[in-house]
Amino acid sequence: MTVLCLLKTGWIQLLGRLIFTYIEQLKLYIFLFQIQEIVEFNDDYVFLRKIQKCLKRESVDPTLLNCKEVIARFRSLISETVPAVAIHLVGDKVNSNKEVLQWQEKGYLSTRNEITYTSGKLRIETSGVYYIYSQVSFCVNLTQFQKAPFVQYIYLKRPYETDKPLLKGANTFVSSSANCALHTTQLGAVFTFRKNxxxxxxxxxxxxxxxxxxxxxxxxxxxxDTS
Known part of the structure; x- marks a missing residue:
């Protein structure tokens, strides 16, 4: 029994040492990871301070990179632009109807597939904050205007929902002569849109x-983007 107890005690002590060693190694790993983060942050800070001193033409630590090289690196970083997400279409007289104005697929199209065009409608492929605009020029005379004012709408269409007017503009200026006069209505505002x-x-x-x-x-x- 004494031998068995000693064996058990030995195994327990060994297991305890292994657990203690594992915990100490884990602590060391966490400490080294934190040190690495601090060093990386410090490197970024030193680089930014170097840029600041170079731009202000202050005295710079000669052990660091020279100003010309630092500024060149900085300019290369800020020149990495993200392609614009935008689309600009012009009117299509041939295919327009009484329901939705149609547009020609030319002009400045989206450089990314975040806005697409189909059957007179712009489809938002990724949610976000957008500026939407429209200009419609028209020609009416007094006789035409007496029937109804000329009104332009921008509508929002969502699946399983009734179409919702976002913007509305009306023009009351008309020509009193038989010849029509050219007028313009402009709409534009910022909205948050969902995908689809x-x-x-x-x-x-x-x-x-x-x-x-x-x-x-x-x-x-x-x-x-939306938060």
Whole structure:
């Protein structure tokens, strides 16, 4: 029994030593990891301070990189731009109808697939904060205006929801002569959109629209991501 107790005691002591060694190694690993983070942060801080001193033309530690090299590295970093998320379309007279104005797939198109165009509608592929805008130029005379004012709308379309007007603009200036006068309505605002949202433009009378590219257009661009 005494021998058995000694054996058990020996195993317990050995197990205790192993656990203690493991804990100490774990502590050492955590400590080294924290030290590495501090060193990396310090390196970044030193680099930023170096840039600051170089730009202010202060005295610089000669053991560090020279100013020209540091500024060159800094400029190369800030020149790495993200492609713009934007789209700009112009009116399409041939295919426009009374429901939704149609647009030609030319002009400044999105450089990334975060905004797509289909059947007169812009589809948001990634959620975010966007600026949306539209300009519609039209020609009406007094006789036409007496029937109804010319109104432009930007609508939001979501699955399983009723189309919602986001923006609305009306123009009351008309020509008193038989010849129509050219007028313009402009809409634009910032909205937060979800993935798979659609936006489109509608007007009260597409037959009055002047579809010249510089007069009638529709587009949007991304300002940032949602938090």
């Amino acid at each position: 949202d659609f936006v489109f433009v509608n007007v009260t009378d597409p037959s009055c629209v002047n579809y010249s590219p510089e007069y009638t257009y529709f587009g949007m661009f991304k300002l940032g």
